Amino acid sequence: MTDFALLIxxxxxxxxxxxxxxxxxxxxxxxxxxxxxxQTRVDQGMKYYxxxxxxxxxxxxxxxxxxxSILKLWQGLGYYSRARNLHxxxxxxxxxYQGEFxxxxxxxxxxxxxxxxxxxxxxxxxxxxxxxxxDGNVYRILSRxxxxxxxxxxxxxxxxxxxxxxxLIPSSDPALFNQAIMEFGAMQCIPNNxxxxxxxxxxxxxxxxxxxxxxxxxIKKGKTKVRxxxxxxxxxxxxxxxxxxxxxxxxxxxxxxxxPMIESTDESIPLIFADSAQLIYQTxxxxxxxxIYAFFYTSDKSEIAxxxxxxxxxxxxxxxxxxxxxxxxxxxxxx
DNA sequence: TTCCCGGCGG
DNA sequence: CCGCCGGGAA
Numbered sequence: 001m002t003d004f005a006l007l008i009x010x011x012x013x014x015x016x017x018x019x020x021x022x023x024x025x026x027x028x029x030x031x032x033x034x035x036x037x038x039q040t041r042v043d044q045g046m047k048y049y050x051x052x053x054x055x056x057x058x059x060x061x062x063x064x065x066x067x068x069s070i071l072k073l074w075q076g077l078g079y080y081s082r083a084r085n086l087h088x089x090x091x092x093x094x095x096x097y098q099g100e101f102x103x104x105x106x107x108x109x110x111x112x113x114x115x116x117x118x119x120x121x122x123x124x125x126x127x128x129x130x131x132x133x134x135d136g137n138v139y140r141i142l143s144r145x146x147x148x149x150x151x152x153x154x155x156x157x158x159x160x161x162x163x164x165x166x167x168l169i170p171s172s173d174p175a176l177f178n179q180a181i182m183e184f185g186a187m188q189c190i191p192n193n194x195x196x197x198x199x200x201x202x203x204x205x206x207x208x209x210x211x212x213x214x215x216x217x218x219i220k221k222g223k224t225k226v227r228x229x230x231x232x233x234x235x236x237x238x239x240x241x242x243x244x245x246x247x248x249x250x251x252x253x254x255x256x257x258x259x260p261m262i263e264s265t266d267e268s269i270p271l272i273f274a275d276s277a278q279l280i281y282q283t284x285x286x287x288x289x290x291x292i293y294a295f296f297y298t299s300d301k302s303e304i305a306x307x308x309x310x311x312x313x314x315x316x317x318x319x320x321x322x323x324x325x326x327x328x329x330x331x332x333x334x335x
Numbered sequence: 336t337t338c339c340c341g342g343c344g345g
Numbered sequence: 346c347c348g349c350c351g352g353g354a355a
Contacts, residue, residue: 039341044352078350081344115343136341153346191340192354 012180027101027126028059063090085113130174132165137185143218147206151221233259241311257320260309285325
């Protein structure tokens with residue numbers, strides 16, 4: 001057994017909360033609790049669990065219930081497909097497994113509403129099978145303890161963490177290890193500001209006391225929610241001068257120079273230069289976190305109400321730092 | 336008030 | 346890879 005497994009199991013023996021579904025080997029109760037605890041915290045799920053087992057003390061009674069009655073007991077918990085799948089699975093176990101919860105991982109994971117996490121949890125907690133659970137807690141602990149920087153929301157990353165967890169889980173009392181690692185994540189190696197001083201893993205943990213690292217792990221690619229923005233640029237120049245403006249504020253291209261610009265919420269030409277400007281170039285400029293729809297207009301006006309800019313000598317234009325979007329426009333314009 | 340989080344199914 | 350949902354953090 002690894003040091004990691006030893007330390008975390010010892011920690012669990014001393015620090016485990018007493019929860020009703022932890023003191024049973026009844027697969028029905030364990031399944032019910034695990035489905036409730038998907039996307040749900042213990043303190044929120046507890047009363048639903050107690051209420052459900054009181055109303056449906058065994059799997060057959062759940063299977064025989066109306067879907068609507070189950071949904072009523074589920075009310076307020078969210079993710080109602082869990083309740084509907086619960087009912088379907090209860091009926092399936094009643095009809096195809098003679099009411100006896102299946103005892104192998106491969107059978108369990110085929111049931112509705114049961115994915116890799118829940119199948120591993122039931123397999124180990126009810127049947128002592130060595131399938132490692134990998135939930136948000138496990139990603140967090142393993143990435144920090146071993147210093148793993150693979151994104152947990154990629155297919156490859158999920159494989160890496162599952163394989164690592166499966167390699168760590170001991171064949172003797174795998175249930176204890178699974179309980180321990182999740183409890184440890186919930187109580188000790190918490191998402192923000194975990195207390196490394198009081199941690200039993202702090203001598204061997206890759207990230208211990210390194211708050212910068214702890215903040216970064218586990219790494220997520222994230223759903224790059226791209227913001228759409230619409231920039232309308234005015235190209236104004238005379239014989240010797242050209243209009244420029246310096247970007248300010250906490251935004252892209254801070255302090256770089258560009259043509260005077262209006263940002264709008266859509267692609268229609270801003271009213272204040274609609275009458276005098278002529279669209280000559282447009283492009284979509286893609287950054288990691290935003291898509292900028294850029295429109296370049298020419299104008300012979302030397303001032304526009306509401307636009308702030310200065311004229312610079314064309315001979316010095318090259319001295320001003322500009323961003324890639326400006327370059328793209330200038331390249332297109334010189335052709 | 337908005338942002339972030341999370342197992343599973345489609 | 347996104348939508349399901351509600352709670353808690355920011």
